[in-house]
Amino acid sequence: MSTxxxxxxxxxxxxxxxxxxxxxxxxxxxxxxxxxxxxxARQAAETxxxxxxxxxxxxxxxxxxxxxREPRFDDFHVPFYKGMTVLDALIYAxxxxxxxxxxxxxxxxxxxxxxxxxxxxxxxxxxKTQLSDLDEPVRIEPLPHQDVVKDLVVDMxxxxxxxxxxEPYFDPDExxxxxxxxxxxxxxxxxxxxxxxRCIWCGACMSSCNIAAGDNQYLGPAxxxxxxxxxxxEREGDERKEKRMEIMEQExxxxxxxxxxxxxxxxxxxxxxxxxxxxxxxxAVKSNLKFW
Amino acid sequence: xxxxxxxxxxxxxxxxxDFSAGMWAWVFHKFTGWVLIGYxxxxxxxxxxxxxxxxxxxxxxxxxxxxxxxxRLLEVGLLAVAVFHILNGIRLLFVDLGMGxxxxxxxxxxxxxxxxxxxxxSVPTFVGGKL
Ligand code: HEM
Ligand code: SF4
Ligand code: FES
Numbered sequence: 001m002s003t004x005x006x007x008x009x010x011x012x013x014x015x016x017x018x019x020x021x022x023x024x025x026x027x028x029x030x031x032x033x034x035x036x037x038x039x040x041a042r043q044a045a046e047t048x049x050x051x052x053x054x055x056x057x058x059x060x061x062x063x064x065x066x067x068x069r070e071p072r073f074d075d076f077h078v079p080f081y082k083g084m085t086v087l088d089a090l091i092y093a094x095x096x097x098x099x100x101x102x103x104x105x106x107x108x109x110x111x112x113x114x115x116x117x118x119x120x121x122x123x124x125x126x127x128k129t130q131l132s133d134l135d136e137p138v139r140i141e142p143l144p145h146q147d148v149v150k151d152l153v154v155d156m157x158x159x160x161x162x163x164x165x166x167e168p169y170f171d172p173d174e175x176x177x178x179x180x181x182x183x184x185x186x187x188x189x190x191x192x193x194x195x196x197x198r199c200i201w202c203g204a205c206m207s208s209c210n211i212a213a214g215d216n217q218y219l220g221p222a223x224x225x226x227x228x229x230x231x232x233x234e235r236e237g238d239e240r241k242e243k244r245m246e247i248m249e250q251e252x253x254x255x256x257x258x259x260x261x262x263x264x265x266x267x268x269x270x271x272x273x274x275x276x277x278x279x280x281x282x283x284a285v286k287s288n289l290k291f292w
Numbered sequence: 293x294x295x296x297x298x299x300x301x302x303x304x305x306x307x308x309x310d311f312s313a314g315m316w317a318w319v320f321h322k323f324t325g326w327v328l329i330g331y332x333x334x335x336x337x338x339x340x341x342x343x344x345x346x347x348x349x350x351x352x353x354x355x356x357x358x359x360x361x362x363x364r365l366l367e368v369g370l371l372a373v374a375v376f377h378i379l380n381g382i383r384l385l386f387v388d389l390g391m392g393x394x395x396x397x398x399x400x401x402x403x404x405x406x407x408x409x410x411x412x413x414s415v416p417t418f419v420g421g422k423l
Contacts, residue, residue: 121310144307210315259387261314261396274314275393282390 113200173237313397
């Protein structure tokens, strides 16, 4: 009991100490941030001395560098801390051991879609994958079925082309006569397309798809999901929907899907891709039956 | 897809160890579908002996085949292939109707288990006894 009181006391004094010189809230925040940083550094140093490291096996390739023309794997031993993601580990490896290690990343919070990688045999976002969830060594490779530009960077051009080809923008048949009028959506309809709006264009689904691998013209799960997002949006109108369905029904559209569920399994935003593709297939059948 | 160099086991079927339920279901369904087509031809060949003028030709062919252990084992295999194809085919029909998509892996395992059970139950009939 008595020790606890002293603890609280010293904590309280500690707090008022750091607060005393800080006059503005901004200064106080900065002081706190500094404190947190030293704490972090201390923790990092601790883990380093504990020697808890994770072994990364990272794919390396660079057609422009003599010694890297033959693809190979490099080993990196990265000090592990609780909560460390694959992206954190890659950043550590790049900043500490080899500044030529190349990979895309930006948001570090699973929203920009730039760091889809092939990690331990599965398409995952580096920033959304905890090292603690993976078996060691952690094998990090560029996305399969896309040309590698350098190390973990793949050429996304084809994926973006497929995304653009479904005309991924809101395009209603009729605009409200008044410029300022809102185009309201019913709650139910919003709920229906909710999941489909979450795509971050990471390309994981396309890379996992066995059919997309064999048929370069296949629109792919992400593009079809994009089309679903607009085809199912009631505000667009029947005419636009029919045009959207025409794109979906073409030879390399929805009918290529063989319901392998690979895309649904890997999508980091948990979009039910197969479900959306299947629904568009049924829509396609229904809209065609109308003309008989 | 075009590839600037050989990615080795990273591509497609080289990484079968990483396949998930839906992918295995697809592979097995393709395989069993084509095996059934193959069987259709041997089936026609064997049954066509019934069109011979002498009725004993058919009887002799069938009993000759059934005397061979390998033929009886192959029949168990055929049953396995057919049962899996039918059960997974029904699963696929549900998938096409958009029903139970979130349980697609479980229904695949269920088809496997049911196939296994039916095949095991059939072994005494096929391998042991005279049909
Ligand atoms: C009740 C019996 C059966 C059911 C329910 C069934 C169901 C199905 C379904 C749903 C598919 C489409 C798979 C997909 O969507 O990709 C399929 C494909 C196929 N089935 Fe069956 N089937 C049955 C019997 C048979 C039989 C008796 C044969 C052979 C004589 C056969 C041969 C095939 C073949 C070759 C395919 C195509 C495989 C491929 O995609 O290359 N099926 N079956
Ligand atoms: S659908 Fe999912 S896996 Fe595919 S690009 Fe969008 S977020 Fe990535
Ligand atoms: S870094 Fe933005 S999604 Fe991972």
